[in-house]
Amino acid sequence: MALATRTDTGHERRPGQKRKPPRKPSFIGSVWRSTIGKKAVMAVTGLIMLAYLVAHMFANLKIFFGPGDLNGYAHWLRTLGEPFLPHEGFLWLARVGLLASVVLHGVAAYQLSRRDLAARPRGYAHQRRRASYATRTMRWGGVILGLFIVWHILDLTTLTVNERAEPGHPYENVVATFSTWYGNTIYIVAMLALGLHIRHGFWSAAQTLGAGRPRRDRALKLAANGLAAILTCGFIAVPIGVMSGVVS
């Protein structure tokens, strides 16, 4: 722009005072500060957790092939990557990545939800039913998942709340969990919540990351429903297997 027509929007300067160089905003800072960027963090961390859950679900199904298969798999996970990685090295990498994901996901969800509620301080007197069940339950469903993750780790990783559990025997510990009514209830409720969360979440993540197109919408919704159904059924198969005596 020509100097004569330039309007300086910066701070007023006294003559002779040097112009302060504007601070360069960092990529991470500006992404985290904006509603779109923060949602993108949720989408990426959500997809990381989703990818993990797919692997986790298929691994769990090994329980139907007997104690040898599942316990052998658990042992293999701990030696994976050796000798390049130390014993349990891969496992800890995955744990750190997942912990970071769940924390970022939860913090972003909390901050965005606070903002969203503040942006609509007053509702309408005439209310209509809005959006699908899965869409409306993302926040509370997410909280259920968060609580479940804590219980699940105390139950089958640290074995703190699992009576009759023995370290190094995942097969037997899983059977112990699903031999109690509360173990089954907590787990099945959480998996139904997971299915709903993914039903909206997978499609939503595609929108957030810019992959949404009008002509791709049906395919994305179909994929989200498929993923949600496969994960929910795959995970619930294990307690059903134990309850029905197929796994014991």
Place this chain on the structure above:
Amino acid sequence: MRLTLRIWRQRGPEEPGALSVYEIEDISPEMSFLEMLDTLNERLILRGEEPVAFDHDCREGICGACGMVINGQAHGPERTTTCQLHMRHFRDGDTIDVEPWRAAAFPVVKDLVVDRSAFDRIIGSGGFVSAPTGSAPEAHATPVPKPVADTAFEHAECIGCGACVAACPNGSAMLFTSAKVTHLNVLPQGQPERESRVLDMVGTMDAEGFGGCTNTGECAVACPKGIPLQSISTMNREFLRASLKNGGRGAR
């Protein structure tokens, strides 16, 4: 037609406000919703009461001034603006609730009138193209492929009425902002500001106190001009691309 109207009455921005009930008779089904309100106001004035304040201008569905929430739906039951909504879409004896847009960024001025100038500030921060002034450029100087022209036009249809914000449970302005970002970012004329436009408009949108998007889809259902929900995805893509390219720095 005979109707019971429950209308939000509020004297001023800081006053409390409440729904007031009005019985109204002799309404023709051919009247538009605004004509029905005009009739009510004439009768209120004759009775010495304060008429209901509402915004309107073109009354032909192109200016976006006439927003109000009718029975919980922005612009009422049809996909059109309130001025183009006709009373034949209601039944004799109906009770109709009329409320102003509800969003922190759209404070109520009076009754059904809200202050939508936050939209103007979003547009001011990037909803333009830089063009040399002077005589009009030759129309064929900048070729625009047909699909691009169609996309741009589809999004240029936004009239800034605010129905998307009113319908969104998060009071989010993403559909509005994405309409302008998409309109200008796909066109060759919009390329010089492609990155700064989306960064600055999203920055202003956030600063004005609009909420974020949870992909609820209410906005696109309410939009009288049919801006598609996926336009928000386009804006997200443009925003992430611009952030990667510019390190999140707009023009301002």
